[in-house]
Every structure is written in C-alpha cells, then in structure tokens.
Amino acid sequence: MSDHIGNRAVVLGGGMAGLLAARVLSEAYTDVLVVDRDTLTGVTGPRRGVPQGRHAHALLARGQQILEELFPGLGDEFAAAGVPAGDLAGDLRWYFNGRRLRPARSGLMSVSATRPVLEARVRARVAALPNVAFLERHAVLSLSSTADGGRITGVRVAAEDETGPGRVLEADLVVDATGRGSRTPVWLEELGYDRPGEERVKVGLAYTTRHYRLSSDPYGDDLSINPVASPANPRGAFFPRLHDGSSQLSLTGILGDHPPTDPDGFLDFVRSLSAPEIYEAVRDAEPLDDPVTFRFPASVRRRYERLRRFPEGLLVMGDGVCSFNPVYGQGMTVAALEAMVLREHLRLGVPPRPQRFFRDISPVIDVPWEISAGGDLAFPGVEGPRSLKTRLGNVYMSRLHAAAARDGDVTEAFFRVAGLVDPPQRLFRPGLVLRVLRNSRDRTAEDRTAVGRTTADRAVADRAAVSRTTGTGGAGGVGGTAETVGAVDAGSASGTGGARDGARTADRMASSGGTTG
Ligand SMILES: Cc1cc2nc3c(=O)[nH]c(=O)nc-3n(C[C@H](O)[C@H](O)[C@H](O)COP(=O)(O)OP(=O)(O)OC[C@H]3O[C@@H](n4cnc5c(N)ncnc54)[C@H](O)[C@@H]3O)c2cc1C
Numbered sequence: 001m002s003d004h005i006g007n008r009a010v011v012l013g014g015g016m017a018g019l020l021a022a023r024v025l026s027e028a029y030t031d032v033l034v035v036d037r038d039t040l041t042g043v044t045g046p047r048r049g050v051p052q053g054r055h056a057h058a059l060l061a062r063g064q065q066i067l068e069e070l071f072p073g074l075g076d077e078f079a080a081a082g083v084p085a086g087d088l089a090g091d092l093r094w095y096f097n098g099r100r101l102r103p104a105r106s107g108l109m110s111v112s113a114t115r116p117v118l119e120a121r122v123r124a125r126v127a128a129l130p131n132v133a134f135l136e137r138h139a140v141l142s143l144s145s146t147a148d149g150g151r152i153t154g155v156r157v158a159a160e161d162e163t164g165p166g167r168v169l170e171a172d173l174v175v176d177a178t179g180r181g182s183r184t185p186v187w188l189e190e191l192g193y194d195r196p197g198e199e200r201v202k203v204g205l206a207y208t209t210r211h212y213r214l215s216s217d218p219y220g221d222d223l224s225i226n227p228v229a230s231p232a233n234p235r236g237a238f239f240p241r242l243h244d245g246s247s248q249l250s251l252t253g254i255l256g257d258h259p260p261t262d263p264d265g266f267l268d269f270v271r272s273l274s275a276p277e278i279y280e281a282v283r284d285a286e287p288l289d290d291p292v293t294f295r296f297p298a299s300v301r302r303r304y305e306r307l308r309r310f311p312e313g314l315l316v317m318g319d320g321v322c323s324f325n326p327v328y329g330q331g332m333t334v335a336a337l338e339a340m341v342l343r344e345h346l347r348l349g350v351p352p353r354p355q356r357f358f359r360d361i362s363p364v365i366d367v368p369w370e371i372s373a374g375g376d377l378a379f380p381g382v383e384g385p386r387s388l389k390t391r392l393g394n395v396y397m398s399r400l401h402a403a404a405a406r407d408g409d410v411t412e413a414f415f416r417v418a419g420l421v422d423p424p425q426r427l428f429r430p431g432l433v434l435r436v437l438r439n440s441r442d443r444t445a446e447d448r449t450a451v452g453r454t455t456a457d458r459a460v461a462d463r464a465a466v467s468r469t470t471g472t473g474g475a476g477g478v479g480g481t482a483e484t485v486g487a488v489d490a491g492s493a494s495g496t497g498g499a500r501d502g503a504r505t506a507d508r509m510a511s512s513g514g515t516t517g
Pocket of ligand 1: 326329335
C-alpha cells in the first residue's frame with residue numbers, strides 16, 4: 001500500500017515551472033506525466049515552445065538555492081560541465097543609473113548557464129525520477145471534467161501530426177504550466193466559471209540577442225557585464241560569457257525603443273549603453289548568429305486567488321499565473337517558490353485544494369511583483385497608479401544604487417533582496433538607510449547632471465538618429481527575419497505605437513534631464 005495521495009498527476013508544459021512541479025508531484029503521486037508540444041528529450045538548444053530561451057536568463061539566488069534543494073549536486077554538475085559560476089554581487093559587473101556598483105562578497109551563487117542548458121540539466125534530473133514520464137510533441141487542447149464541471153478529471157491532447165479530437169488523459173490532478181499563453185482562463189469560462197482578474201503593467205519591452213566570439217577580453221574576472229535599464233538610461237543589456245567560450249549579448253529596450261535586429265542598428269544600440277566596454281568588445285568581434293527579438297508588451301498577473309469558485313483537480317503555476325518583466329530575472333525563481341508551496345500542500349497527505357494553493361502562492365508573488373511592477377513605474381513613460389509608497393520606494397532605490405556604487409555592503413544588501421533571499425524590508429533597516437543617505441548625498445545630484453546628460457542623452461540622440469534612418473523609431477528592425485518572427489511573443493502588439501511611446505518617453509526624459517529621482 002503506497003502513501004501516495006493520487007494515482008496520476010498530469011503536468012501541462014515541460015518548461016521550468018512544469019519541471020519543478022513534476023519534481024515535487026513525484027513525491028505524492030504514483031505517476032506523473034509531463035505533456036509538451038515540443039521535443040524535449042536530448043534538446044540542449046533553444047526550442048519553439050520557449051522562444052524566450054534564446055535570450056539571457058539568470059537564475060536568482062533564491063531560485064538557485066531551491067534548485068539545489070530539489071536536485072542536490074546540480075551546482076556541481078554545472079561546474080563539471082564548465083558552466084561559469086561566481087558571486088552574484090561580486091563576480092558580475094552591474095551598472096545601475098549609469099554607475100558601476102561596488103562589488104561585494106555575498107555568498108549568493110550565480111550560474112552563467114543559458115536557459116536551454118539550465119532547463120536541459122533540470123529536465124535530465126526530472127526524467128531520471130522513476131515515476132515521471134514525458135509525452136512529447138503533443139498539444140494540450142482542453143480539459144475534461146465531471147458533468148457538473150466541479151472537478152477536472154483529465155486533459156485532451158493531440159499528437160503534433162494528428163487531426164481530429166485527440167484523446168483524453170485521465171488525471172487525479174492537472175497542473176497547468178503552459179506559460180504566459182495559458183488557456184486556463186478560457187477553459188474556466190467554458191466550464192461556467194469566472195475568468196481571473198488581470199493586472200497589467202505595460203512596459204513595451206523587447207529583448208534582442210546576438211552571440212559573439214570575442215577577440216578581446218572585456219570581463220577580466222567577471223562573469224557578466226550588465227548595464228541595467230534605469231530611468232537615467234532606459235536601454236540595458238546582459239552580456240554573460242558562456243560555457244562554450246562564446247558571449248551572449250541581450251539588449252533590452254522599453255516603451256517601444258526596441259533594439260533593432262539589423263546588425264548596424266544593433267551595434268548603434270550597443271554604443272548607447274552605460275557600459276562602453278561592451279561596444280568596444282563586440283564592434284570587431286565575430287558574430288555567431290543574426291540578432292533575434294522577443295517582444296514583451298506587459299507584465300501580467302492573474303488573480304486566481306480572488307476567484308470565489310474554482311474546480312477541484314486543477315492548479316496553475318509559473319508564467320500562467322504571473323509573467324514578470326524579465327529584466328528583473330524573477331520568473332524561474334517564482335516558479336521554484338511556487339513548487340515549494342505545492343510541496344507543502346502535498347505533504348499534508350491530501351490532494352491539494354486549488355483555492356488554498358492560489359491563496360498561498362499569492363504572497364510569494366507579491367514581493368517580486370512589487371519589485372518589478374513597482375520598479376517599472378520609476379520610468380516616467382510607464383502607465384500605472386503611483387502610490388506614495390511606490391514613489392518613495394523608487395526615489396529610495398535610486399539613492400540606494402548611487403550608494404552601492406561606493407559601498408559594497410549596500411550592494412550586497414540590494415542583491416539579497418533582488419535575489420529574493422531577503423524581504424524588501426531589509427533595505428529599510430536603520431543602519432542601511434544611514435549608509436544609503438551618507439553615500440548617496442552628492443551622488444544623486446551628480447547622477448542628474450553627469451549621467452542624465454551623458455548616457456540618457458546619448459541614448460535619446462542615438463534613437464533619434466535611428467528613427468531618422470529607418471523612419472519607424474527604435475522598433476524599426478523588429479520582425480525582420482523569419483527567425484525573429486518565430487521568436488516574437490504571440491501576445492505582442494506594441495508595433496509602431498510602441499515606437500511612438502518610446503519617442504514620447506525620450507522627449508520627456510530629455511526635458512527632465514533623464515532622471516526621475
Ligand atoms: C526575454 C525573456 C527573458 C527572461 N529572462 C529571465 C531570467 O533571466 N530569469 C528568470 O527567472 N526568468 C526569466 N524569464 C522568464 C522565464 O522564461 C519564465 O518565467 C520561466 O520560464 C517559467 O515559465 P513557465 O515554465 O511558466 O513557462 P514556459 O517557460 O514558457 O514553458 C511553457 C511550456 O509549455 C509548453 N506549452 C505551451 N502551450 C502548450 C500546449 N497547448 N500544449 C503543450 N505544451 C504547451 C511550451 O512548449 C513550454 O515548454 C524571461 C522571459 C523572457 C520573455
């Protein structure tokens with residue numbers, strides 16, 4: 001007699017959220033089946049179902065800790081595979097508001113694995129579990145339920161080459177981890193339930209990524225060079241060196257100021273970053289591919305915890321519940337945190353109750369949502385209500401980044417919170433506030449002049465130049481190649497309207513000196 005709480009759990013989607021769900025479900029169900037429309041086995045490169053996998057992905061410190069807990073020795077496996085790793089606050093070169101943060105030893109690990117490599121390693125560990133199986137190249141079509149719709153009893157799937165109604169996989173529990181395009185809201189409506197309310201923060205973001213083999217070394221001992229988008233310069237980048245000796249350059253632009261996919265436009269964008277060493281490193285480097293774009297119109301949070309009715313036997317996790325602005329690097333870590341909540345529920349020895357699950361993951365999502373959605377409101381062009389708390393928080397964060405350029409303890413405190421290890425309140429403890437005030441006093445004034453007039457103005461000037469040549473603003477190059485089109489988020493609709501937004505933002509920035517603080 002087993003102590004399992006059910007026979008079969010079916011996980012929809014074999015991305016990071018689905019894999020982590022399968023890992024914890026394997027402790028509680030006799031069989032776990034992961035269904036995905038892609039081929040997964042043996043895949044170590046980007047795949048169609050996860051187009052964002054072509055772009056820089058970092059696992060936050062808390063996610064790292066959880067992965068190591070769920071898959072002991074995973075970090076050693078990465079090391080054995082030659083994946084560079086180091087201290088998040090000490091071995092990565094971070095720029096905020098145009099200033100380099102002073103490095104610090106935080107003890108927080110950062111692994112410079114690409115998303116496909118990270119996912120492949122985690123998938124191999126999940127596949128090695130004796131009671132987990134994968135159903136690949138199968139699309140999920142719909143849910144099946146009891147006649148009254150009160151319980152989900154399975155899922156209808158179809159093989160990729162199959163026409164017709166497909167077949168039903170019976171399940172005691174279905175976990176939807178199909179990502180941002182999750183159909184659960186539609187399926188709920190079809191079953192007579194309400195759709196969850198949605199909160200959206202429109203950021204009009206795009207990533208454009210290219211890989212290089214460098215002929216010079218801009219890194220020194222650092223793993224990555226990351227000029228993060230900020231009100232002083234909304235153009236950002238992540239530039240890690242990879243396990244195979246190549247470098248990945250992901251450029252980020254918001255509010256329609258999208259990094260172009262044509263090589264010249266791409267390089268112009270690189271030149272406008274706050275870290276000039278990136279341009280120096282790539283301008284004569286060997287490109288290994290063409291730039292590809294992923295558009296991310298808005299962060300979306302679905303409020304499942306507020307629904308009064310929800311069918312038994314169904315959970316939703318990962319991006320399907322909340323899809324965060326990716327520049328904060330939170331999505332995979334939040335999926336890991338949700339998996340740990342699910343594990344707690346499973347350990348009660350009874351099937352998880354959906355409404356309790358949603359109620360319990362909601363506070364887990366609150367903090368990263370506040371960090372990212374609240375942080376986005378520091379950009380003048382991002383629409384949304386700015387409470388006093390948000391405004392004060394963003395002023396304080398700008399001073400904190402200025403202080404962190406001088407004080408490594410401030411850098412460490414920041415990354416402990418940004419890495420979702422410490423709660424945000426830790427940034428407001430009296431000792432740290434004093435350090436922030438002391439070390440940022442003259443810096444923020446300098447920021448307004450020096451940084452505001454150099455990086456931001458340069459970005460605006462470059463953008464204007466790009467607009468003049470392409471006639472469509474910074475977003476002009478998007479969608480230029482077939483590969484690019486394949487990588488564009490289906491929900492994306494920013495287009496030229498986004499470029500207009502970008503121009504408005506640029507105007508506002510230019511007139512405000514480029515800062516909000
Ligand atoms: C540009 C970009 C950069 C990012 N950078 C980071 C980062 O640095 N750090 C971080 O933590 N997060 C980052 N993220 C977010 C991260 O990718 C996600 O949060 C994370 O992958 C968890 O997503 P998920 O597993 O819920 O969905 P996904 O990763 O999107 O996986 C969904 C899976 O479901 C499958 N699927 C979908 N529909 C069906 C269907 N109908 N039938 C069968 N299968 C289906 C897909 O094939 C896929 O395998 C980034 C996102 C973007 C867009």
